[in-house]
Amino acid sequence: MNLIELLNEAAxxxxxxxxxxxxxxxxxxxxxMDEISALSLDLKKLGFQPGARVGLCYANSIQYVAxxxxxxxxxxxVVPVPIExxxxxxxxxxxxxxxxxxxxQQPRKGSIxxxxxxxxxxxxxxxxxxxxxxxxxxxxxxxxxxSARKGVVLCHETIRDRVFAANxxxxxxxxxxxxxxxxxxxxxxxxxxxxxxxxxxxxxxxHVVARAFLESINHSHGTVLYAAPFxxxxxxxxxxxxxxxxxxxxxxxxxxLPEDVxxxxxxxxxxxxxxxxxxxxxxxxxxxxxxxxxxxxSVGRPLPDFRVKILNxxxxxxxxVAVQGPGFLDAYAAPWIARAELLRDGWFVTGDIGWIDAExxxxxxxxxxAVINLAGRKVFPEEIESVLNRHPAVRESRVYGxxxxxxxxxxxxxxxxxxxxxxxxxVREFCRTHLASFxxxxxxxxxxxxxxxxxxGKIRRPPAMAA
Amino acid sequence: xxxxxxxxxxxxxVRREIFxxxxxxxxxxxxxxxxxxxxxxxxxLLFIETTYGLWIPEKEITGETLKNLHAxxxxxxxxxxxx
Numbered sequence: 001m002n003l004i005e006l007l008n009e010a011a012x013x014x015x016x017x018x019x020x021x022x023x024x025x026x027x028x029x030x031x032x033m034d035e036i037s038a039l040s041l042d043l044k045k046l047g048f049q050p051g052a053r054v055g056l057c058y059a060n061s062i063q064y065v066a067x068x069x070x071x072x073x074x075x076x077x078v079v080p081v082p083i084e085x086x087x088x089x090x091x092x093x094x095x096x097x098x099x100x101x102x103x104x105q106q107p108r109k110g111s112i113x114x115x116x117x118x119x120x121x122x123x124x125x126x127x128x129x130x131x132x133x134x135x136x137x138x139x140x141x142x143x144x145x146x147s148a149r150k151g152v153v154l155c156h157e158t159i160r161d162r163v164f165a166a167n168x169x170x171x172x173x174x175x176x177x178x179x180x181x182x183x184x185x186x187x188x189x190x191x192x193x194x195x196x197x198x199x200x201x202x203x204x205x206x207h208v209v210a211r212a213f214l215e216s217i218n219h220s221h222g223t224v225l226y227a228a229p230f231x232x233x234x235x236x237x238x239x240x241x242x243x244x245x246x247x248x249x250x251x252x253x254x255x256x257l258p259e260d261v262x263x264x265x266x267x268x269x270x271x272x273x274x275x276x277x278x279x280x281x282x283x284x285x286x287x288x289x290x291x292x293x294x295x296x297x298s299v300g301r302p303l304p305d306f307r308v309k310i311l312n313x314x315x316x317x318x319x320x321v322a323v324q325g326p327g328f329l330d331a332y333a334a335p336w337i338a339r340a341e342l343l344r345d346g347w348f349v350t351g352d353i354g355w356i357d358a359e360x361x362x363x364x365x366x367x368x369x370a371v372i373n374l375a376g377r378k379v380f381p382e383e384i385e386s387v388l389n390r391h392p393a394v395r396e397s398r399v400y401g402x403x404x405x406x407x408x409x410x411x412x413x414x415x416x417x418x419x420x421x422x423x424x425x426x427v428r429e430f431c432r433t434h435l436a437s438f439x440x441x442x443x444x445x446x447x448x449x450x451x452x453x454x455x456x457g458k459i460r461r462p463p464a465m466a467a
Numbered sequence: 468x469x470x471x472x473x474x475x476x477x478x479x480x481v482r483r484e485i486f487x488x489x490x491x492x493x494x495x496x497x498x499x500x501x502x503x504x505x506x507x508x509x510x511x512l513l514f515i516e517t518t519y520g521l522w523i524p525e526k527e528i529t530g531e532t533l534k535n536l537h538a539x540x541x542x543x544x545x546x547x548x549x550x
Contacts, residue, residue, distance in 0.1 A: 084506070181505065208499055208508050209530050230509065237525030375509045406522060407509060437484045438506055442513050 001156050003137055004073045006163070006197040008033065014174055014199040020062045021220070022204040027062055029199070032069075035062075039070035042114050046122075048100060050075040051131045053139060055094060055102035056185075057081035060204060063117065064184045065192060067103065072156070076100075077136045079151075080185040084436040093141045096150050096334045098129035132336065138189065139333050140280050142380070151333025152280050154189070162283035162327030163194045165305045169276075169287040170249070172224070174199030177246075179222040181205045181213070181231055182254075182376060190284050191226060200224075210238035218242060225250040228376030229257050230407055232273055236264035244269045251287070253278060254376035255408035256364065262296045275299045277362065279350055281342075283327040286362055298361040308362055309347070310355060318355040318365060322347040370461035372401035373408045379439050381461070387434045388413060393422035398450045398459050399441060413441035416450060473519070474540035480514050481507075481536065494537040503533070511539070521546055 011019075011029040019029045027035065048054065054076045058064045071078050079097050081090055087108070094102060101122045104111065111119035137159055140152040172178075178195050180202050195202050203220045207213040214235065217225070225232075225244075229252050235244075244250070250265070250273050257275050265273040272292030277285040277299040285308065288300030302308045306325035313319035324347055331338050342348065354364040372379040381399035388397040395416045401409030415427070424444050431440045451460040474494050482492055485507045492501065508528070516522050521543060523532075532542045 183506075206499075206504060208503060208505055209528055209533055210525070211530060231505065234525050234528060237528075239526055375506070377506065406525075407513070410513060432484065437510055440484070442517055 001135065001160065002072055002075075003156050003159060003193060004036070004069055006160065006193070007036075007069055010197055010199045017174065017199060018201045019196060020065060020202050020204065022062055023206065025062060029196075032062075032066060032196075035066045036070045036073060039066055040073040042118075043070055043074055043076070043103075046101065046114070046120055048074060048076050049128065051077060051129070051136065052100040053077040053079050053097055053129050053136075055079045055081040055090065055097070055099045055104075057083060057085065057090065057102060057104040057106075058185075059083050059105055060180075060184050060206075062204070065196075065202075067118075068188065068192075071103075072137055077131070077139060079139045079141060080188065081141070082183065082185040082436075084438065086434060086436055088434060089436070094123050097139055097141055098125055098334075099123050100125065100129070130336070132331070132338070134330055136330070142280070142378075152329050153331040153333050155330045158327050158330055159189050159193060162190055163197055165303060165326045166190045166194055166284035167198060168305065169284065169289055169300075169303050170194070170224075170251075172198040172200050176200040176223045176248075177220055178202045178224040178226065179205055179213075179217050179220065181207070181227050186377060187226075187253075190278060210234040211240055211242070214238060214240065214242040214244070217244065217247065221246045223248050226253060228252070228254045228408075229261050230375040232265050233258070233261045233406060236261055236268050238268065244271060247271065250274065251276060255373040257297070258405065259297065260405075266293070266296075272296065277321075277352070277364070279323075281329045282323055282325060282348060282350070285323050285325065288361070291361065295357075295361050295363075298357075298363050300362065301360045302362070308356065311347075311349060313355075316355065318353060321350045321352040321354045321362070321364070323350060324348070370400065372399075372411055374401075374410060374438060375407045377438060379411055384411065384413065384431075384435060384439055384441065387431060388415065388427065390434075391427050391430045393418055394427065396450060396459075398461075400461070402443075411439065411441045412443045412445065414445045414447045414450060416447060422446070470540045470544035473543050474536055476518065477511070477514075477536050477540055477543075481511065484514075485510060492536075494540070495535050498533055498535055498539075508533070515543055519543060519547060 011033045015030040016028050018026045019032045020027050054071055056078055068078050081093055101120055104119050107119045108121050111121045114120050135155045137156040138154045172195055178200055205216050207216055232252055252273050252275050262273050274288045274292040276287035285306050286300040286302045288298050290301055309322050310319040311322050352364050353366040354362055356362050370381050384399040385397045388394050395418050398414045402412045404410045
């Protein structure tokens, strides 16, 4: 099975319907298939073996979508490389994910031009990547310490199962027009692939301010909004008289929805803003279509194909959220850990902390993971610490998320210095040369020592701290 | 704090952290036209919050405010002086 078959099928039914729209171009399903075919011929010339892992470093665009499906068409594995990555990030992803090469929009050192806006760098692998006999479509790189699990591996069949399971709640149809404003390198499968599988039209929006975005939604007759709380907070405080009359579904994703944003959105547009639980290891587990007004802070009941339970509950019935369902990840890539080894008695323990009410609605109250969520982009503390710790004035560091009323979390760092004082501005400059801009800590705090766990002596990692 | 000083500091920040060094940027450059996106907005809002102690209310984040850095600096200065 190959995911290109899902798109082929949609193109057979909706050939002349717009598949993707951006500021200057509308491409039909038939046109998209033609573009994918042309691209796949160009990509074949690069000599990829079946199952070759290829990095894709490209900005949100129609071309991003076409490239992903073209890579699938030639049997390659797509590994998104966020456009904001620094050169050393790209090299780290290429090395740890065992990429055969990286396709990029901007030329890189030593790249060859495939097309005017597409460049390629081959990577030298000591051995071909071992896909363990799996029909892999996609690997989502996740950073971490050297001992952490890196890379979520998903097969074509797994993604297909997720798409159909998720659509039992999303109910995307060919009449839908989805307004898109999230980075495709972070969101693609239960979104772009799902929408195209069901014949919807995706409108790519680059609007920064609410008024322009609202005008675009109204002009396009958008029916579905899928965005981060930050986007919805901008919309909710718009002072124009523009409505969201065409929108049937507004889903807030990437981090928990602040109460004032949910409340102001309802008051401004007279419709609910709903949340779900989406996890890269599992897909879309739950969506609160059942009681979006009464239980606005819930991520909803589990979707029909999923089961959720709470493990190790405390006296408030709050504990670790565990899930069973289709589309569970096939493996972690580095080190390779197969699916069967990741389950605990058949359940996947998500790292979220939550509770379930009497009617089966799931509420999340925190996370066990230390990943920081800055306005919809995941930031891995260990990656930033590894940069900070390389600065000569820094003995060790701890990076964490600070809760922020408008952005979910922001990145902050504690530094233990080699000597009494350091030029924090110099540390900031050092970060700037090694980290993408949004990963640079907003604040640095100099401390005498870092809190450590009593047993292992590892740096203690709290969930996001209150401001 | 004067708008002129804020403008200078904002220009320095976005040159350093938002835009590629190859992009020529002045206080009058059209930000969105130069590639300013929603993540850029997050970074600038955080810079303003940590530098001036001001979170720009969402209702103030309009096309006029984000037209260019001159307009943004003027908005920050105005909001700082509001009671």
